[in-house]
Amino acid sequence: MQIRRVLVTTATFFLALGAPLAHADVVVSRGMGNAPFTGRSFLGHAEMQPADEQAAIQAAELNAVDMYFARQSDAQTGNYEAVKAQIASNLSTYVLNFVILNEQKTDSGVSVVIKANLNGSMLNRAIQAASATSRTATAQRSDLLSIFVARQIDAVKSFDAHVYKREDHDLSATGESKARSNETDTLSHGGRQGQSIGANAISVTNEKTTHEGLQAQADARAHVHTTAISETGGSTVQRSSQTTWRLFPSADLNAAMTAVLTQQGYEVVDEAFAEGQSNGMLSMKTINADYSTGQDLQPVTLSHMEIAAKTLGIRYLVLGTMDMGQTGVDPNNGNVRVGVSVNAKVYDLAGRFPRQAVVVGPEQFFGESSTEQTAQVQALKLAGHAAATELAGQMQQIGLR
Numbered sequence: 001m002q003i004r005r006v007l008v009t010t011a012t013f014f015l016a017l018g019a020p021l022a023h024a025d026v027v028v029s030r031g032m033g034n035a036p037f038t039g040r041s042f043l044g045h046a047e048m049q050p051a052d053e054q055a056a057i058q059a060a061e062l063n064a065v066d067m068y069f070a071r072q073s074d075a076q077t078g079n080y081e082a083v084k085a086q087i088a089s090n091l092s093t094y095v096l097n098f099v100i101l102n103e104q105k106t107d108s109g110v111s112v113v114i115k116a117n118l119n120g121s122m123l124n125r126a127i128q129a130a131s132a133t134s135r136t137a138t139a140q141r142s143d144l145l146s147i148f149v150a151r152q153i154d155a156v157k158s159f160d161a162h163v164y165k166r167e168d169h170d171l172s173a174t175g176e177s178k179a180r181s182n183e184t185d186t187l188s189h190g191g192r193q194g195q196s197i198g199a200n201a202i203s204v205t206n207e208k209t210t211h212e213g214l215q216a217q218a219d220a221r222a223h224v225h226t227t228a229i230s231e232t233g234g235s236t237v238q239r240s241s242q243t244t245w246r247l248f249p250s251a252d253l254n255a256a257m258t259a260v261l262t263q264q265g266y267e268v269v270d271e272a273f274a275e276g277q278s279n280g281m282l283s284m285k286t287i288n289a290d291y292s293t294g295q296d297l298q299p300v301t302l303s304h305m306e307i308a309a310k311t312l313g314i315r316y317l318v319l320g321t322m323d324m325g326q327t328g329v330d331p332n333n334g335n336v337r338v339g340v341s342v343n344a345k346v347y348d349l350a351g352r353f354p355r356q357a358v359v360v361g362p363e364q365f366f367g368e369s370s371t372e373q374t375a376q377v378q379a380l381k382l383a384g385h386a387a388a389t390e391l392a393g394q395m396q397q398i399g400l401r
Contacts, residue, residue: 025120029068033059036109064116075393131396133265142315151245152324260388281308320344338375340383
């Protein structure tokens with residue numbers, strides 16, 4: 001048993017120097033396996049046979065493969081279940097090497113824990129080979145058009161709250177004012193003039209009295225009574241922020257996603273060729289403009305894309321965005337860290353109206369590097385590969401081909 005482990009490890013080392021495994025997707029996974037003792041002692045007690053430990057190790061290898069797919073998406077896990085028996089019958093193809101971390105024996109059996117290096121590429125090929133797409137002849141496969149846009153927030157316009165208030169007043173007034181004026185004017189003039197004639201004397205007497213009186217009175221009355229009733233009310237309106245996006249060149253991203261979808265057996269149509277033959281119905285300029293100002297495409301843009309795709313004989317339309325978040329710094333190593341959120345949909349155009357067959361996201365991925373630009377590219381590539389793999393997995397699970 002120990003000899004087998006050394007030989008497998010050595011063989012893997014020399015194969016790793018060659019081209020076939022130079023680009024293999026090697027993943028590390030742990031597994032645990034148990035096996036009962038099959039031997040019996042003279043007294044009838046269970047005893048371990050050489051094959052018992054090997055059986056426990058094989059069970060651990062298969063469990064390591066199980067654990068690997070358990071970390072994948074639900075769709076990928078479901079696809080694995082369809083080929084699990086095939087993989088179990090040829091574990092040496094998928095398990096490159098392993099190390100026993102722990103081994104325990106009881107009175108009736110043996111248990112081992114291993115750390116295994118798995119050939120992820122071969123595991124994915126096994127799933128792909130069992131898919132409905134791979135079982136369909138190339139000439140009978142449906143065309144697929146994939147359009148993804150990578151973008152980052154360029155500006156956010158926020159609006160202050162609009163406040164509306166209403167006040168109603170009911171006013172009345174009462175008061176009193178009174179004015180009185182009295183004026184009396186009396187004029188009196190008196191005089192006496194007399195003349196007497198007697199003894200050669202003449203006496204004359206004259207008296208006049210004048211009296212004038214004037215009285216004036218003016219009354220004014222005003223009554224003021226004040227009552228104020230105030231009623232306040234209204235509303236506050238808060239508008240959502242307007243976000244504009246800065247688009248990133250998506251040629252590399254589309255190439256990476258196209259490679260994954262093509263490897264999964266789908267016939268991917270290049271967007272440039274589709275646009276050139278769509279008579280203007282498919283416009284990347286319009287698509288980019290929609291995605292630069294909003295989360296989704298405008299209905300008229302989607303309608304034109306549907307018409308163009310059906311005219312060109314394209315059955316599946318894949319649309320998605322990769323939104324780059326704020327740039328941060330990893331406190332552990334000081335590298336620049338960028339997050340990317342992925343959203344994607346697959347439309348089946350076979351019917352009268354497009355049908356949303358597959359939805360992925362939102363899912364978050366991170367890229368890390370010494371510079372912001374490199375971290376962004378890494379994050380986009382990682383997100384693109386993961387999104388394409390998930391899309392293909394779900395499409396295979398429901399039999400889209």
